[in-house]
Amino acid sequence: MSLWLAVVAAGVGCYALKLAGLSVPESVLDRPYVRRATELLPVALLAALIAVQVLADGPRLVIDARLAGLGAAAVALLLRAPFLVVVVVAAATAALLRALGLP
Amino acid sequence: MPAPPPFPDELAVPEEPLGDHERAAVVRDSLAVGVATGAYGISFGAAGVAAGLDVWQTCVLSLLMFTGASQFALAGVIGAGGSPVAAAAAALLLGTRNTLYGLRLAPMLAWTGARRWGAAHLVIDESTAMTINRHTRPAARLGFLTTGGSIFVLWNLFTAIGAFGGEAMGDPRTYGLDAAVGGAFLALLWPRLTDTTHRVAAVAGAALAIALVPLTPAGVPVLAAAVVALGMALRVREARR
16 A cells, blocks of 8 residues: 555545444444443553554664653643643754754 | 433533623634644644655645644654654554534534534534533534634634644754644643543553554554553453443
């Protein structure tokens, strides 16, 4: 599958998921298991995405400036910083450490 | 034990007309959320090109997919070297929560036909949050359209700014853009860590992904975390019986 196809197919699919919620009778989808699964899916997937984004370098696991950026983002979140500030803090921390010569 | 009612509160809302004062308040609150959310489209734009998407693919994602976590996920899997299929699957799995939002919104908005098809595109975290706290149908519709519409316009505008800006910047690592994506995921995850079950799901998903990175093709570790979520959803129900 080419990247363009993935972009368009996933985009159309995500729209279909939204439309299904507005269109399907509530009783069809609104079961406790479906509800719990849809609550837990983003949690587990986002946590996995964080782990891969921060620690993976191809098939290897490495600790570098990205992990420091994540730590700084966590501190910003503890201080109730808004989304954009959290993202900028993570980037700035990693950029600073790399400018100082860290990997 | 009978299943607990999925949404205990009353979902259908009365059709009372909006007063000028309430109308202004709904618009003001919705625009505030719209501006704050739309502006962080700039981080998606920059992250998209840093992950290896081109500027147009990044912008089309914001136009067509228009649901932030799924967009970041697709870019994140591609950036990690994953296949386009794995990237699309991750985006779709994250998009399933919008289906539940739609279920919740349908009786409040009560739109049919073309209006429902149009409204569906705007069903995201923020528009849902700014709709379900309304007590009348006109207020719910106004909150939904103002929040969703303002985010759609600004999210796409700022995605383009971020994408063109990110491309002009050169090596994304110099500016810590790879670390910014991790920070963005953490900011999306943070408000969902509301109870022990959610925290366990997060830790288990991350641990499984880390364990699988050296063993499987890129993209698989993230999708494997979905198995954790589906398995836990099953076990929680059995424990309550």
